[in-house]
Amino acid sequence: DAGPGGPYRVVLLGAGGVGKTAFSSIFAGAADSMDSDECELCGDEVCEKEIEVDGEPAVVTLLDTWDAETGGEWSQEHYMQTGDAYLLLYSITDRTSFLRASELRITLRRFRPARHTPIILVGNKCDLVRRREVSTSEGRACAAVFDCKFIETSAAMQHNVWEAFYGIVRQLRLRRDPK
Numbered sequence: 001d002a003g004p005g006g007p008y009r010v011v012l013l014g015a016g017g018v019g020k021t022a023f024s025s026i027f028a029g030a031a032d033s034m035d036s037d038e039c040e041l042c043g044d045e046v047c048e049k050e051i052e053v054d055g056e057p058a059v060v061t062l063l064d065t066w067d068a069e070t071g072g073e074w075s076q077e078h079y080m081q082t083g084d085a086y087l088l089l090y091s092i093t094d095r096t097s098f099l100r101a102s103e104l105r106i107t108l109r110r111f112r113p114a115r116h117t118p119i120i121l122v123g124n125k126c127d128l129v130r131r132r133e134v135s136t137s138e139g140r141a142c143a144a145v146f147d148c149k150f151i152e153t154s155a156a157m158q159h160n161v162w163e164a165f166y167g168i169v170r171q172l173r174l175r176r177d178p179k
């Protein structure tokens, strides 16, 4: 297990097109290249960085599972077994991606039956209000059923993305250091 300040392995899970690459870019500090094809993370899918959360440093290793869907069962199982925490993304403009998030949550539970693994359900693209297919209350209800936290974000507007990363670090700390 990781020590008190990490490194924490945080895995981005979700259907294709929901914004995982955009999240990785913001985390890596390359938000301007969001629409660029030249994503520096696509080579190794990993970025490790020290961030400050509530005045304390934490080292986070971010894993982007961009190929989890097409990469077959092995790569998906690999990520389900190796993460310390999960950001489970869907797009609020795409109901299929919301259903996919539920499937991934169930699969995750199969791989992590005993341990309490921090998970945040993330409804991304909340800037696209007119294309919304999944309501905020549906997202929140789903998170309650799945016993995980919930946040709506917009990677395009850089809204709440860091809050999602901070939230997962807080949960990882709580797990290690129950108050």
Ligand code: GDP
Pocket (backbone or CB within 6 Å): 014, 015, 016, 017, 018, 019, 020, 021, 022, 023, 034, 035, 066, 124, 125, 126, 127, 128, 153, 154, 155, 156, 157
């Ligand atoms: P991935 O397949 O999960 O890695 O998804 P990407 O990060 O590649 O995003 C897919 C598309 O959605 C890209 O064109 C992004 O620019 C766009 N996108 C990602 N996040 C947002 C968002 O919050 N709002 C809007 N409007 N577009 C987004």
